[in-house]
Amino acid sequence: MDFAPVIEGFGVVLQPQNFLFCLLGVIVGMTIGVLPGLGPAATIAILLPLTYTMEPVTAIIMLAGIFYGAIYGGTVTAVLLKLPGETSSAITALDGYPMGQKGQAGKALGIGALGSFLGGTIAIIALTMVAPIIAGWALRFGPPEYAALTLLGILLVATISNGNMLKALVAAAAGLLLAVIGRDGFTGELRYTAGNLELSDGLQFVPIAMGVFGLAEILYNLEKRHLAQPKPIKVDKVLPSGQDLKQSSGPMARGGILGFFLGILPGGGATVSSMVSYGLEKRISKDPKRFGKGAIEGVAGPETANNAAATSSFIPLLTLGIPANATMAVMFGALMIQGIAPGPQLVESNPDLFWGVVNSMYIGNLILLVLAIPMIGLFVRILYVRSTILAPITLLIVCMGAFTISNRFFEVMVVIVFGVLGYLMKKFGFDPAPLVLAFVLGALLEDNFRRALMMFEGDISQVAGRPITLTLLAVFLLVLILPVVLKMITRHKNLNPLSDSSTETEETHVR
Amino acid sequence: MTALEHTAEETSPAEEEAALTTADYQAPRAGTWTNVACGATIALVGLGALLVAIDLGLGTLAQPQAGTWPGLLSGLLILLGVLIIIRAKTFDDAERITTNATAVAVGAVSLAAAAQLMPHIGFEIPAVLLMIFWMSILGKEKYRLSVPISAVSVAVFYLIFVIGLNVPIPRLF
Numbered sequence: 001m002d003f004a005p006v007i008e009g010f011g012v013v014l015q016p017q018n019f020l021f022c023l024l025g026v027i028v029g030m031t032i033g034v035l036p037g038l039g040p041a042a043t044i045a046i047l048l049p050l051t052y053t054m055e056p057v058t059a060i061i062m063l064a065g066i067f068y069g070a071i072y073g074g075t076v077t078a079v080l081l082k083l084p085g086e087t088s089s090a091i092t093a094l095d096g097y098p099m100g101q102k103g104q105a106g107k108a109l110g111i112g113a114l115g116s117f118l119g120g121t122i123a124i125i126a127l128t129m130v131a132p133i134i135a136g137w138a139l140r141f142g143p144p145e146y147a148a149l150t151l152l153g154i155l156l157v158a159t160i161s162n163g164n165m166l167k168a169l170v171a172a173a174a175g176l177l178l179a180v181i182g183r184d185g186f187t188g189e190l191r192y193t194a195g196n197l198e199l200s201d202g203l204q205f206v207p208i209a210m211g212v213f214g215l216a217e218i219l220y221n222l223e224k225r226h227l228a229q230p231k232p233i234k235v236d237k238v239l240p241s242g243q244d245l246k247q248s249s250g251p252m253a254r255g256g257i258l259g260f261f262l263g264i265l266p267g268g269g270a271t272v273s274s275m276v277s278y279g280l281e282k283r284i285s286k287d288p289k290r291f292g293k294g295a296i297e298g299v300a301g302p303e304t305a306n307n308a309a310a311t312s313s314f315i316p317l318l319t320l321g322i323p324a325n326a327t328m329a330v331m332f333g334a335l336m337i338q339g340i341a342p343g344p345q346l347v348e349s350n351p352d353l354f355w356g357v358v359n360s361m362y363i364g365n366l367i368l369l370v371l372a373i374p375m376i377g378l379f380v381r382i383l384y385v386r387s388t389i390l391a392p393i394t395l396l397i398v399c400m401g402a403f404t405i406s407n408r409f410f411e412v413m414v415v416i417v418f419g420v421l422g423y424l425m426k427k428f429g430f431d432p433a434p435l436v437l438a439f440v441l442g443a444l445l446e447d448n449f450r451r452a453l454m455m456f457e458g459d460i461s462q463v464a465g466r467p468i469t470l471t472l473l474a475v476f477l478l479v480l481i482l483p484v485v486l487k488m489i490t491r492h493k494n495l496n497p498l499s500d501s502s503t504e505t506e507e508t509h510v511r
Numbered sequence: 512m513t514a515l516e517h518t519a520e521e522t523s524p525a526e527e528e529a530a531l532t533t534a535d536y537q538a539p540r541a542g543t544w545t546n547v548a549c550g551a552t553i554a555l556v557g558l559g560a561l562l563v564a565i566d567l568g569l570g571t572l573a574q575p576q577a578g579t580w581p582g583l584l585s586g587l588l589i590l591l592g593v594l595i596i597i598r599a600k601t602f603d604d605a606e607r608i609t610t611n612a613t614a615v616a617v618g619a620v621s622l623a624a625a626a627q628l629m630p631h632i633g634f635e636i637p638a639v640l641l642m643i644f645w646m647s648i649l650g651k652e653k654y655r656l657s658v659p660i661s662a663v664s665v666a667v668f669y670l671i672f673v674i675g676l677n678v679p680i681p682r683l684f
Contacts, residue, residue: 200647389652
């Protein structure tokens with residue numbers, strides 16, 4: 001492998017100005033990320049407009065900062081409030097919150113930051129090695145392969161999403177249909193615009209993501225305004241000791257490797273990996289009873305695993321152009337705005353941008369580690385501010401940000417419509433993540449679907465001549481049918497399908 | 512009867528909710544009919560989309576037209592909607608719409624109203640009013656807190672977006 005472009009990429013990233021924006025990204029990412037209900041996808045969507053006017057490289061670096069800051073923001077609330085920002089840090093709350101109750105919040109946050117750093121670093125190094133190989137392989141994909149792969153990606157996200165699969169599939173189908181709105185790329189006809197000229201270019205991705213992730217959450221929280229706000233746990237100054245580090249090193253190493261591999265899979269790679277890591281550490285522990293009562297391994301393993309997974313989920317995005325989860329869907333949108341089309345061609349045609357993205361992750365991750373610990377006190381202070389004050393400020397950020405997308409108020413109205421839709425989806429048990437993901441991939445999927453049909457001249461049996469497509473479609477059917485079959489078998493045997501760790505996760509509410 | 516309804520009977524809802532924080536609050540569950548209504552709405556949206564797709568031309572597999580893909584998706588939505596109606600009894604993930612939802616509706620409408628006003632009278636006044644409304648009317652914060660915070664926030668946004676990022680947002684100054 002040729003390392004020259006990698007090194008050159010570092011030269012770009014390390015310019016003082018870029019470094020500063022990365023730092024800024026981590027800070028605003030963490031600040032918004034600790035707000036109630038706002039997970040990484042929402043945080044990045046809300047802050048996206050800040051990067052519009054920047055140079056691509058600077059924008060990407062700031063985004064990487066926001067990305068890592070937002071993820072760590074979820075860890076902070078999991079430990080201090082027992083309110084994980086997203087499902088993947090729900091596991092952290094299991095032992096992180098009890099650690100806080102024992103006066104070890106600083107220790108838990110410190111180990112969390114270190115674990116995140118190690119997990120991220122392991123995954124970035126592996127990504128540096130693996131990504132160009134996968135991209136090279138994917139260059140051989142034709143329309144049928146892309147159609148099948150995209151379909152599989154959407155289905156996997158719908159299957160692994162929170163909640164019912166049937167409802168997740170509805171969200172995915174709705175997302176695909178929303179992507180149809182606007183001018184048809186093949187015939188030039190206007191579709192589903194209802195005569196509205198502003199819809200002729202189709203809906204944009206950012207206002208949809210801002211609506212269903214950001215505004216929906218703010219609206220949902222309005223329902224709970226009559227309830228008291230939880231008080232964060234006091235943070236001591238105690239940092240992890242040598243003994244803690246020794247105890248955590250095994251879980252971190254295992255979590256990092258586990259997270260990397262599970263993160264490549266589409267769907268909730270980060271969530272699954274933190275659950276698997278927690279289960280694994282509990283199983284091999286000499287004293288499993290400590291888990292759930294403040295075991296440091298229960299924070300170290302899952303935090304490393306979920307950050308490794310969050311990072312390695314960049315692999316399908318950067319090499320295949322297919323986002324593996326909601327956060328990646330938002331990153332996909334962000335890169336597209338900068339004129340970077342993630343996909344197999346990126347490494348070949350724009351190596352400086354590709355390596356710029358990868359290297360900015362190294363830097364974002366490092367800045368997070370250096371910053372996280374000294375700044376914990378500040379973030380705790382943000383947690384004390386009532387959400388009745390923070391929500392309207394976030395609302396204004398959303399409003400101004402939405403206007404910035406294309407300098408018109410139409411986008412603000414789109415955010416409001418999708419905010420209300422997202423609120424209703426949340427109320428009625430529909431996970432919005434498949435909708436956003438399917439919307440992002442909708443045009444790509446239809447395009448390749450129609451190309452494939454024309455290629456086959458309507459004779460679908462020709463798929464048999466394309467082994468990759470056939471395999472992908474077989475996996476697709478397997479993923480669709482397997483849960484139903486498994487359910488029937490377990491019902492038949494009358495077994496409880498839930499393991500220890502998964503029942504515990506359900507008890508921890510995700511905001 | 513669900514476990515949740517049971518506890519609600521033992522203590523009055525007000526008493527129970529006063530002790531709860533947003534971290535451990537769980538909204539009351541909705542019944543079968545909510546899920547039936549969800550399924551019906553989905554199926555109807557699918558039907559509407561299908562009619563538009565037919566209008567666009569469904570085409571054939573060999574010669575797909577503008578309506579082929581949306582037609583397939585509409586069919587899928589109708590199917591999923593019907594499946595949700597059939598299985599409505601088995602869902603326990605929907606939350607009941609209670610009077611608490613009024614605040615959500617008012618919040619969304621106030622936001623839309625502010626966004627409609629901004630192109631006409633500039634963003635500053637609607638933004639300040641919107642924030643005061645959300646803080647003091649929806650959030651019950653004192654005016655001596657909400658008014659200065661709103662004014663300062665809008666001033667900071669002015670500095671960031673208008674002066675810093677050069678966003679051509681309609682404005683007074």
